[in-house]
Amino acid sequence: MRTLREYEAVARERLDPVHYDYFAGGAGDEVTLRANEASLARLALLPRILRGGARRELGVTLLGTGASMPVLVAPTAFHRLAAPDGERATVRAVAAADTIMIVSMAATVAVEDIAAEAPDAKLWFQLYVQPDLAFTEAIVRRAEAAGCRALVVTVDSPALGRRERDGRNGFHDLPDGLYCENLRIGDSPGHVRQIAMSPEISWEHIAWLRDVTELPIVLKGVLRAEDARLAAGAGVAGLIVSNHGGRQLDTVPATIDVLPEVVDAAGGLPVLMDGGIRRGTDVLKALALGASAVAIGRPVVWGLAAEGEQGVKGVLERIRDEVDDALVQCGCASVRDLDRTYVRC
Numbered sequence: 001m002r003t004l005r006e007y008e009a010v011a012r013e014r015l016d017p018v019h020y021d022y023f024a025g026g027a028g029d030e031v032t033l034r035a036n037e038a039s040l041a042r043l044a045l046l047p048r049i050l051r052g053g054a055r056r057e058l059g060v061t062l063l064g065t066g067a068s069m070p071v072l073v074a075p076t077a078f079h080r081l082a083a084p085d086g087e088r089a090t091v092r093a094v095a096a097a098d099t100i101m102i103v104s105m106a107a108t109v110a111v112e113d114i115a116a117e118a119p120d121a122k123l124w125f126q127l128y129v130q131p132d133l134a135f136t137e138a139i140v141r142r143a144e145a146a147g148c149r150a151l152v153v154t155v156d157s158p159a160l161g162r163r164e165r166d167g168r169n170g171f172h173d174l175p176d177g178l179y180c181e182n183l184r185i186g187d188s189p190g191h192v193r194q195i196a197m198s199p200e201i202s203w204e205h206i207a208w209l210r211d212v213t214e215l216p217i218v219l220k221g222v223l224r225a226e227d228a229r230l231a232a233g234a235g236v237a238g239l240i241v242s243n244h245g246g247r248q249l250d251t252v253p254a255t256i257d258v259l260p261e262v263v264d265a266a267g268g269l270p271v272l273m274d275g276g277i278r279r280g281t282d283v284l285k286a287l288a289l290g291a292s293a294v295a296i297g298r299p300v301v302w303g304l305a306a307e308g309e310q311g312v313k314g315v316l317e318r319i320r321d322e323v324d325d326a327l328v329q330c331g332c333a334s335v336r337d338l339d340r341t342y343v344r345c
């Protein structure tokens with residue numbers, strides 16, 4: 001497989017069609033799902049000439065954590081639906097690539113076991129704040145003890161998105177034997193139904209979380225400038241511009257289209273972006289428009305379904321090569337050389 005899209009084609013052949021639909025699908029008419037890729041494709045890169053460097057610097061430091069490239073692994077649920085060892089295979093590949101894995105709260109391997117599988121891996125933990133604060137705190141303590149270095153709080157899910165493919169397929173729960181291991185309490189297994197996506201979660205919960213943990217807090221799912229300003233005022237450490245890969249509210253804008261206004265409002269906080277990143281050129285466009293890094297969701301799952309650990313490694317190495325190629329073609333020696341002049345909107 002030479003491109004991320006080729007990994008998707010192979011994954012589609014290998015996966016149970018119901019599980020493929022869960023991974024691939026979006027909410028409603030999937031307008032936003034398509035828009036993420038389409039808006040990136042519509043932007044043009046404007047290269048400089050007669051400059052650059054013999055070797056390119058791709059590394060970034062995010063909230064004190066170094067990554068060898070500006071491409072992180074977004075939190076995605078249920079990796080054991082894609083490959084038998086699930087998140088264990090993913091984390092081995094992420095550690096080999098020296099980037100950051102954002103572990104989903106809905107992982108099918110416990111965060112402690114993910115951390116033990118690759119002790120060098122750099123992990124952040126994604127959290128849906130639960131109305132049951134004692135339960136939320138217990139999960140935060142597990143993530144801290146496992147060595148996670150940041151909490152990524154998903155704030156775009158006051159309710160689960162209307163995923164019509166899953167409704168048609170009757171896919172509402174994991175098959176027997178697979179569990180949400182981060183929700184396990186004692187001997188009772190964790191079920192995805194236990195994850196409350198609650199409209200009652202508010203800024204007060206973010207303040208509560210800041211009191212509960214020393215970990216830096218990153219809000220995932222920001223799309224509006226005024227929310228970025230509130231986040232900066234609330235003492236969070238970073239933002240992720242995200243529409244959940246088009247899986248929550250359909251017809252919200254493509255993330256690349258709102259990135260600049262969020263960056264301008266974020267008061268210097270690091271701003272990451274996800275949604276539709278499939279090529280090195282997409283990564284450059286997001287960095288040029290102010291992102292500190294991007295994250296990829298589905299392509300990692302496609303790598304995992306196609307070839308397990310090797311597949312995730314393949315996906316990460318291909319996007320790294322493409323970022324390097326796009327940089328040299330743009331006349332840049334470093335990801336830090338990019339600015340808005342490199343993109344024609």
Ligand SMILES: Cc1cc2nc3c(=O)[nH]c(=O)nc-3n(C[C@H](O)[C@H](O)[C@H](O)COP(=O)(O)O)c2cc1C
Nearest residue numbers: 023074075076077104154244245275276296297298
């Ligand atoms: C199958 C799947 C599961 C996901 N699970 C989660 C999750 O558990 N928590 C979360 O915050 N986001 C979740 N997301 C959203 C991703 O973190 C990310 O925002 C999105 O996939 C980025 O778009 P992309 O798939 O086009 O790269 C999921 C996305 C997919 C496709």
Ligand SMILES: CC(C)CC(=O)C(=O)O
Nearest residue numbers: 077106160192195244247
């Ligand atoms: C529904 C959750 C368990 C996972 C998620 O956020 C997603 O599927 O997008």
